[in-house]
Amino acid sequence: MSATRLLVLGVVRGYGRAHGYLIGNDLMGWGAGEWANVKWGSIYHALKQLTKDGCLVDETAPPGRTDYVITPKGEAEYRRLLRDALRRPETRPDLLAAGLALLPSLTRAEAVGLLTERLAALESRRDVARRQAGEWREPVHVKELYGLWEHTAASGAEWTRGLVERLAAGEYPMAGEPGSPGAPGSWGMLKLE
Template sequence: MARLMVLGFLNKRPMSGYEIQQHLQQGRTEEWTNVLPGSLYHALKQLEKEGLVKVREVIRTGHRSKAVYEITEKGREVYTAMLREALQTPDLPYPRNFYSALAFLADLPKEEIRQALSEHIEEIKKKMENLKIGRKAKTEAGVNAEYIHAIFANAEKHIRLHLEFLHELQQLLEKAKLEDIEIPKMEEP
């Protein structure tokens, strides 16, 4: 994901790693891309080694210097292929760890499950707030492309749906007896 984001920004115009990071932070992009500053700089260095980006110039201010990168022709080709693949490959956001834990729900006391679900709900609410802040920042920065707002709307729907599911689990927990799931013995070949 970091590689696609870096190449995407540099496809627009030359930028420093810091500027790319600022754009990502402004839109709270790390919430949905999981691209953190460390992975951003690592991706820049890897892309440079592979000849997909290159340093256009180094700007020195006092004792500091920053590299401004630009995408290469080979980088554009790779970027276009990555973009095409990302658009045509389904990437459904299943909460895999959470679903795995639910399979063994009966192994914890009910009170512990209640507490964990409450904490989970609070974290999801924080994610929703961060998403709203990111959407507002994009709007204030003059980003008005309809598809960008559609991305935020879709992300909000995912979060709301997950919150509904968590509340449903809380209700089920209150009225249901947790049954240990029998795991059948599998035949070996």
């Protein structure tokens, strides 16, 4: 899964209609170059590929600018990518980061459910790594690898549990709630000079 693909779909969806510079400006402003390795070239590549795949349609807007609009297929792809980013603990943090950036696209109940799946997977990974570390014999230093995996899964589980609790307590406006930026086309247009 590509964090750039998810983020580009999310920004286009958020605005309802967006051009490449607006998308890139937002993502770079969010620091996505650092936490998701998003580059200007990868944004334009994603726009072309998403258009080719039927997830976006491109429309020429004066003065010679190309705007993008998400299609029903693109909405389905966006939701699939977002759900996977939240429910599946990956070793790459960029996917979770992209999912968190777009979290308000989901209802509170759906977000809690997906994150609860993530929590169960992390707890299972933690337990497996703990068992593997306890059973490992030779070479002895490899035991540290299992300890790292146990620690990583345990800290991920602790953080995920906290986010589930915060969401369940009503933190952050989610889709369908007042003040949520989660509905398609709900983002205010930025004035770019």
